[in-house]
Amino acid sequence: MSDTLLEIDRLSVDYETARGDLKALRDISFDIRKGEIVGIVGESGCGKSTLISSILRLTAPNTRFRKGEVRFKGQDLLQLPEHKMRDLRGADISIVFQDPMQTHNPVLSIGQQMLDIQHRSQAGKVEKRARAAQMLGAVGIPDPEARLEQFPHEFSGGMRQRIAIAMALMSEPDLLIADEPTTALDATLEVQIIERLQELQQELDCAILFISHHLGVIAELCDRVVVMYTGAVVESGDVREIFHDPKHPYTRRLIDCDPGHIKERARVLPTIPGEVPDLANLPGGCIFRDRCDQAVPRCASEVPPLSKLKEGHHAACWLNHEEVHQ
Amino acid sequence: MLIFTFRRFGLALLILIVAVTTMFLMIRAVPGDPVQIMLGPRATPELQARLTAELALDQPIWKQLAIFYGNLLQGDLGTDVFSGRSVTEIVFQQLPHTLWLILSSIIWSATLGIALGSYAAAHPNTVIDRITAAISVSFVAAPAFVVALLSLLIFAVNLQWFPAIGAGEGFWGRLNHLVLPAFAIGLSWVGYIARLVRASMLEVMGEPHIRTARAFGLSERRVVMIYALRIAILPVVTVIGVGMGFLLSSAVFAEIVFARPGLGKLVIDSITTRNYPIVMGSVLISTGLFVVSTALADLINAWLDPRARAAV
Numbered sequence: 001m002s003d004t005l006l007e008i009d010r011l012s013v014d015y016e017t018a019r020g021d022l023k024a025l026r027d028i029s030f031d032i033r034k035g036e037i038v039g040i041v042g043e044s045g046c047g048k049s050t051l052i053s054s055i056l057r058l059t060a061p062n063t064r065f066r067k068g069e070v071r072f073k074g075q076d077l078l079q080l081p082e083h084k085m086r087d088l089r090g091a092d093i094s095i096v097f098q099d100p101m102q103t104h105n106p107v108l109s110i111g112q113q114m115l116d117i118q119h120r121s122q123a124g125k126v127e128k129r130a131r132a133a134q135m136l137g138a139v140g141i142p143d144p145e146a147r148l149e150q151f152p153h154e155f156s157g158g159m160r161q162r163i164a165i166a167m168a169l170m171s172e173p174d175l176l177i178a179d180e181p182t183t184a185l186d187a188t189l190e191v192q193i194i195e196r197l198q199e200l201q202q203e204l205d206c207a208i209l210f211i212s213h214h215l216g217v218i219a220e221l222c223d224r225v226v227v228m229y230t231g232a233v234v235e236s237g238d239v240r241e242i243f244h245d246p247k248h249p250y251t252r253r254l255i256d257c258d259p260g261h262i263k264e265r266a267r268v269l270p271t272i273p274g275e276v277p278d279l280a281n282l283p284g285g286c287i288f289r290d291r292c293d294q295a296v297p298r299c300a301s302e303v304p305p306l307s308k309l310k311e312g313h314h315a316a317c318w319l320n321h322e323e324v325h326q
Numbered sequence: 327m328l329i330f331t332f333r334r335f336g337l338a339l340l341i342l343i344v345a346v347t348t349m350f351l352m353i354r355a356v357p358g359d360p361v362q363i364m365l366g367p368r369a370t371p372e373l374q375a376r377l378t379a380e381l382a383l384d385q386p387i388w389k390q391l392a393i394f395y396g397n398l399l400q401g402d403l404g405t406d407v408f409s410g411r412s413v414t415e416i417v418f419q420q421l422p423h424t425l426w427l428i429l430s431s432i433i434w435s436a437t438l439g440i441a442l443g444s445y446a447a448a449h450p451n452t453v454i455d456r457i458t459a460a461i462s463v464s465f466v467a468a469p470a471f472v473v474a475l476l477s478l479l480i481f482a483v484n485l486q487w488f489p490a491i492g493a494g495e496g497f498w499g500r501l502n503h504l505v506l507p508a509f510a511i512g513l514s515w516v517g518y519i520a521r522l523v524r525a526s527m528l529e530v531m532g533e534p535h536i537r538t539a540r541a542f543g544l545s546e547r548r549v550v551m552i553y554a555l556r557i558a559i560l561p562v563v564t565v566i567g568v569g570m571g572f573l574l575s576s577a578v579f580a581e582i583v584f585a586r587p588g589l590g591k592l593v594i595d596s597i598t599t600r601n602y603p604i605v606m607g608s609v610l611i612s613t614g615l616f617v618v619s620t621a622l623a624d625l626i627n628a629w630l631d632p633r634a635r636a637a638v
Contacts, residue, residue, distance in 0.1 A: 090542030102534040117542040151632040
């Protein structure tokens, strides 16, 4: 496919620790096409953050890329020299981080920071300032000219996240990575930010990799969704498809647990029983087996492959294989 | 920033008043009649009575305090009992020696300490980091008086590279005389500042906004020198500001070991002779120096860090 922007191909990433290697990502494969919004869902610790830092190659020093490729416009980012990689950051690939309260430098004015990130532009200082003010206006910051003089602590959390979005989109990137951009904000702000992100995405026609554990937001915003569990993709496909006909027990449980889906008043909110397995010491077979209520003997012995169920819908579960039911 | 400056110096003035009043009362609580010590055992009662009246020691304590502050406002710190010279003049004659000593100590130790600390933080847990750590800790642990005596023995007596005593004449002469005492006082500060900068730098480099700066492709040099160091330097500025007090007390023994003129030597000499006006004058100036340096540190921090401007 020529319109594929980012292609993650059998990516495996470990963290070297004193306890042994933590298998943070195992055999991750999915792709993002130009102008598409892809969501990633999963519990805390499922490897979402490792995945995005791997794409940008901003990983901790103890990270080891064991296998696989991260192809951006056909080029494997993991093989790129550091200076080439730096040319991509904030230009072709931008990111909005999770916590807006921590994402800006506290001692430099917003204007200074927005000027600094235009370091590749040949424009003069006045032009760069105007561009910064225009972007602040575009994300709905009133009186942007004056607010460029202000420091991060003079803005509210919602405003800071808007500024982060403005900064990320300033270079008109091909890919925007949004790492739980609304998790730290309250619900009304969340809606505003999502709507604004949607508008800007259509205007700039950039692809978005949207990471969240809020299924409602994913359903609202994304074209496709990738469900991750303990460092592996368990299901991926069209948003509608996944939400209406989930083919992996984990996805099903995740949807059941989403407060938006609970119709009746429940005394106890549903949860998925059991614990996430230890990444340093993974059991054989299916990783979700211990928490799954539909497990069959085969789940204990063999790892289910991520197999294609129909065009654009993949799941890694033995229950989808005919021979199990016979 | 302007409002912050005014408020900070207002606070400094208040601190100064409290400190000076406390000093004034404390020095009068020290046992021993100053008049008897000054005049010696053979003075006549008439002479003693005259000096007591001259120093206003026969007045109630609050009145003595009022007289003291009244004179202070006119820049009059009293007169030296022995020479009859103005205390203001004597103190300000000695002040530059101490000031230069402190400043040169802090400048060389802060420069080296910040460089060592940043370098160690940029290469955490490497051999270089361990070596800097070992050196820094031994610098901190070395008492300044030991360093002073050893450097005197090695560099002045054995090698004869630097003069041992006095303050010197002319710019180069003075500078030459400054080297050993400044080295002795500053050495432990090098280690202290290096450790502080390393810890502070490592903490800042782990903060999310540094990751943001990198995610926008800013050069590592700019990230470290502007985005991180500007924050990591804040505690160092505060410590140096407060450290002026310690440096003033270090200066006292450095001036005695190296037989340098200065405020410290003046105070010690005056305390042994109960020369109240000189003691009060020197302490007042030292306190002023300390209060001003902490206020300056706060101002520098407020300039570096906009969040600090809201405080005070």
